[in-house]
Amino acid sequence: MQLRNKKMLCLPxxxxxxxxxxxxxxxxxxxxxxxxxxxxTLENLTGFFENPKTTGTLxxxxxxxxxxxxxxxxxxxxxxxxxxxGKMKHKSVVLMLFIMPMxxxxxxxxxxxxxxxxxxxxxxxxxxFLNTVIGMTYDFLPFMILPIYTTLLKLDKSLLExxxxxxxxxxxxxxxxTLPLSVPGIISGIFMVFLPSMTNYVVLDMLYNSTYIxxxxxxxxxxxxxxxxxxxxxxxxxxxxxxxxxxxxxxSDEDAGNGRGGVLGR
Amino acid sequence: MKLRRRTHKRLQAAFLAFALCLxxxxxxxxxxxxxxxxxIVLRVCNWEEYMDMGGWDxxxxxxxxxxxxxxxxxxxxxxxxxxxxxxxxMRVRVEYSSFGTNEDxxxxxNLGDTYDLVCPSxxxxxxxxxxxxxxxxxxxxxxxxxxxxxxxxxVSPFINQVMNENEINGEQWGKYAAGYMxxxxxVLYNPEKVSQDEASSxxxxxxxxxxxxxxLKDNVRDSYFAALGILKADMLTDEAFQNAPDxxxxxxxxxxxxxxxxxxxxxxxxxxxxxxxxxxxxDSGKADMVSGKIVADYQWSGDAVYAMDQADExxxxxxxxxxxxxxxxxxxxxxxxxxxxHKSTDSARQKHAAExxxxxxxxxxxxxxxxYYIGYTSxxxxxxxxxxxxxxxxxxxxxxxDTADTVAYPLGYxxxxxxxxxxxxxAAPPEQVDRQLFAQYPSEDTLKRTVVMHYFDEAASKAxxxxxxxxxxxxxxxxxxxxxxxxxxxxLLLVHKIYAKxxxxxxxxx
Numbered sequence: 001m002q003l004r005n006k007k008m009l010c011l012p013x014x015x016x017x018x019x020x021x022x023x024x025x026x027x028x029x030x031x032x033x034x035x036x037x038x039x040x041t042l043e044n045l046t047g048f049f050e051n052p053k054t055t056g057t058l059x060x061x062x063x064x065x066x067x068x069x070x071x072x073x074x075x076x077x078x079x080x081x082x083x084x085x086g087k088m089k090h091k092s093v094v095l096m097l098f099i100m101p102m103x104x105x106x107x108x109x110x111x112x113x114x115x116x117x118x119x120x121x122x123x124x125x126x127x128x129f130l131n132t133v134i135g136m137t138y139d140f141l142p143f144m145i146l147p148i149y150t151t152l153l154k155l156d157k158s159l160l161e162x163x164x165x166x167x168x169x170x171x172x173x174x175x176x177x178t179l180p181l182s183v184p185g186i187i188s189g190i191f192m193v194f195l196p197s198m199t200n201y202v203v204l205d206m207l208y209n210s211t212y213i214x215x216x217x218x219x220x221x222x223x224x225x226x227x228x229x230x231x232x233x234x235x236x237x238x239x240x241x242x243x244x245x246x247x248x249x250x251x252s253d254e255d256a257g258n259g260r261g262g263v264l265g266r
Numbered sequence: 267m268k269l270r271r272r273t274h275k276r277l278q279a280a281f282l283a284f285a286l287c288l289x290x291x292x293x294x295x296x297x298x299x300x301x302x303x304x305x306i307v308l309r310v311c312n313w314e315e316y317m318d319m320g321g322w323d324x325x326x327x328x329x330x331x332x333x334x335x336x337x338x339x340x341x342x343x344x345x346x347x348x349x350x351x352x353x354x355x356m357r358v359r360v361e362y363s364s365f366g367t368n369e370d371x372x373x374x375x376n377l378g379d380t381y382d383l384v385c386p387s388x389x390x391x392x393x394x395x396x397x398x399x400x401x402x403x404x405x406x407x408x409x410x411x412x413x414x415x416x417x418x419x420x421v422s423p424f425i426n427q428v429m430n431e432n433e434i435n436g437e438q439w440g441k442y443a444a445g446y447m448x449x450x451x452x453v454l455y456n457p458e459k460v461s462q463d464e465a466s467s468x469x470x471x472x473x474x475x476x477x478x479x480x481x482l483k484d485n486v487r488d489s490y491f492a493a494l495g496i497l498k499a500d501m502l503t504d505e506a507f508q509n510a511p512d513x514x515x516x517x518x519x520x521x522x523x524x525x526x527x528x529x530x531x532x533x534x535x536x537x538x539x540x541x542x543x544x545x546x547x548x549d550s551g552k553a554d555m556v557s558g559k560i561v562a563d564y565q566w567s568g569d570a571v572y573a574m575d576q577a578d579e580x581x582x583x584x585x586x587x588x589x590x591x592x593x594x595x596x597x598x599x600x601x602x603x604x605x606x607x608h609k610s611t612d613s614a615r616q617k618h619a620a621e622x623x624x625x626x627x628x629x630x631x632x633x634x635x636x637x638y639y640i641g642y643t644s645x646x647x648x649x650x651x652x653x654x655x656x657x658x659x660x661x662x663x664x665x666x667x668d669t670a671d672t673v674a675y676p677l678g679y680x681x682x683x684x685x686x687x688x689x690x691x692x693a694a695p696p697e698q699v700d701r702q703l704f705a706q707y708p709s710e711d712t713l714k715r716t717v718v719m720h721y722f723d724e725a726a727s728k729a730x731x732x733x734x735x736x737x738x739x740x741x742x743x744x745x746x747x748x749x750x751x752x753x754x755x756x757x758l759l760l761v762h763k764i765y766a767k768x769x770x771x772x773x774x775x776x
Contacts, residue, residue: 051736051739052741052742052743053735053736053739053740053741053742054735054739055742056739056740056741056742056743056744056745057739057740059740059742059745063745063749118559123478123479123544123559124559125478125543125544125545126478206550208544208545208547208550209545210484210540210545210546210738211738211739211740212738212739216738217735217738217739220734220735220738221735222373223367223369224369224486224731224734225369225373226728226731
């Protein structure tokens with residue numbers, strides 16, 4: 001009886017899931033696989049991959065996402081490490097400094113960034129890719145710091161002591177103990193940064209990068225009343241993300257050992 | 267110069283909307299309660315920020331030379347509810363909502379949203395007309411003897427002519443649409459950096475002297491229009507072409523050229539322009555002109571006025587010019603939807619209320635309220651007996667009485683249909699001639715080289731949208747060699763790593 005009651009607690013989320021996740025997904029799949037007359041077709045799919053421009057956009061989005069994620073990781077890991085391991089007096093204040101930007105609306109932050117970059121670069125339009133990466137990094141950095149910080153904080157210190165007792169120096173301890181154990185944090189950080197940076201076209205718009213990325217491309221299809229083509233691109237993106245998820249999930253499992261799991265850890 | 271216009275309006279509107287949200291819930295409950303048998307609901311969908319929402323400060327009260335006072339207390343559609351009850355003794359409640367782009371509106375209609383009255387742009391009106399979704403205005407709407415028919419009695423003869431000359435499937439636009447706001451496109455420019463001559467051609471967007479300092483519009487119709495202007499510049503500026511008796515007709519054909527070869531040429535040109543422009547923008551161009559980030563911008567006349575006003579406040583000068591190749595004449599108009607009107611319980615009353623709404627919006631004092639709030643130019647001109655609109659223009663742009671140096675700016679073509687009508691000449695300060703006044707009411711000569719851009723049929727629309735997506739997308743051929751190599755390296759590394767792991771596992775298993 002008690003167990004049944006507990007299951008009832010899932011009901012609100014279940015309803016939410018069906019109404020706002022599952023149902024729209026079904027609609028997207030329906031539109032993606034039909035043409036204007038409602039008949040089944042794969043034309044939308046072939047159309048997307050046959051055009052070097054649309055595949056180019058896929059690659060461009062991918063490039064932005066990869067570079068942004070790498071930059072975020074390179075910036076975030078040392079910070080998270082110092083915050084978690086260091087013996088700072090006002091740790092929470094420092095952490096707050098990194099988290100605080102998230103309290104301000106992101107369009108507002110990007111507007112401010114735009115002005116700062118204009119002062120530095122002069123004319124923003126000469127470095128669209130760079131500006132986009134800077135903007136996205138600025139935007140998503142806290143999402144990378146937080147999970148890594150939490151993993152490092154929870155790390156069992158006796159393991160580090162054991163490593164040093166067994167004669168490993170600090171560098172070796174880091175690469176053979178700390179880094180592998182923090183992989184779950186890294187993976188969830190990558191997830192939080194990589195996926196939105198493939199589609200967050202507002203950053204591009206605001207920083208004067210007029211090239212489409214996946215998000216804006218989908219928007220363009222819908223504005224041109226081509227719901228079928230737009231849905232197909234959304235679906236392609238979904239599949240890519242799914243493959244990516246499965247891959248990294250397995251990878252993280254292997255690295256961190258079963259049980260510790262990635263974000264979708266079983 | 268007189269201080270005027272709606273600098274704080276937008277903020278106020280946002281605040282008001284917020285306040286309305288707060289009070290809305292309470293009011294909503296009240297109306298349900300008070301809803302009587304004879305109240306009808308008129309569903310109106312308009313552009314965002316495209317109607318006076320009232321809430322003016324006391325110092326904004328405008329007293330015109332003809333004695334009329336303009337003041338917005340409540341949103342105009344609420345004033346309409348009161349007016350309708352007072353005039354016709356029937357209750358109507360306006361359900362007012364807004365849309366962001368013509369395409370959004372069209373998508374909303376296809377998704378099953380029902381409206382009685384909407385206000386799209388001319389090409390969307392044409393599309394809806396061609397799809398037989400519009401309800402024609404009734405005969406009585408055009409009866410000039412009825413003084414409550416504010417629209418037909420006050421509409422500008424210029425606008426009326428455009429509406430009646432253009433046809434879709436043999437039917438005049440004027441039967442289905444009532445003009446609301448109108449304007450043209452042109453080039454907003456910084457006279458310190460750009461000469462008037464340079465700004466008088468669409469070619470400014472391919473001028474390498476202004477590389478990465480000019481901005482085009484982030485929508486396919488405007489950018490395609492500019493591309494056509496550049497592609498056909500030689501022909502369009504040829505004197506023989508311009509002086510031909512059928513110039514207007516030929517210009518319209520040329521600027522609506524949707525043959526595949528032209529579309530391909532436009533794609534090639536726009537791809538080249540993408541390298542020369544600062545960005546494609548919809549809204550940021552105004553601020554970037556004022557802050558000096560860019561020196562020229564493809565601009566709609568109403569937004570150009572707004573940007574020039576903003577720049578004036580910073581003691582910075584911007585000007586507006588209309589390219590000599592030709593420019594786009596656009597307007598937004600009220601149209602009734604068959605879906606809305608005929609699906610209501612009493613379609614005759616519904617239609618009456620919708621037509622009354624259009625008439626109320628067209629009453630000159632209300633037209634001025636809207637112009638003040640929105641900053642665009644109303645299609646309403648007024649009459650000699652009721653010259654509120656003209657008085658307002660004079661109040662905005664006319665020189666002070668003691669100014670010696672003025673230029674006569676004739677607006678007869680718009681107000682009475684007689685070009686040199688002496689009643690409609692504004693004595694303007696000379697600098698207004700290529701600035702706000704000109705942008706808001708272009709001279710008659712300028713309008714001769716403006717054309718309406720038609721809607722594209724499905725095939726052409728597909729081709730043009732595809733062209734636009736190609737222009738906007740990243741060409742895979744542009745990926746630098748280094749990036750390909752880096753990707754290859756990462757890929758090989760991953761393969762190696764996985765392979766190493768698998769072999770380690772195999773060893774342990776053994």
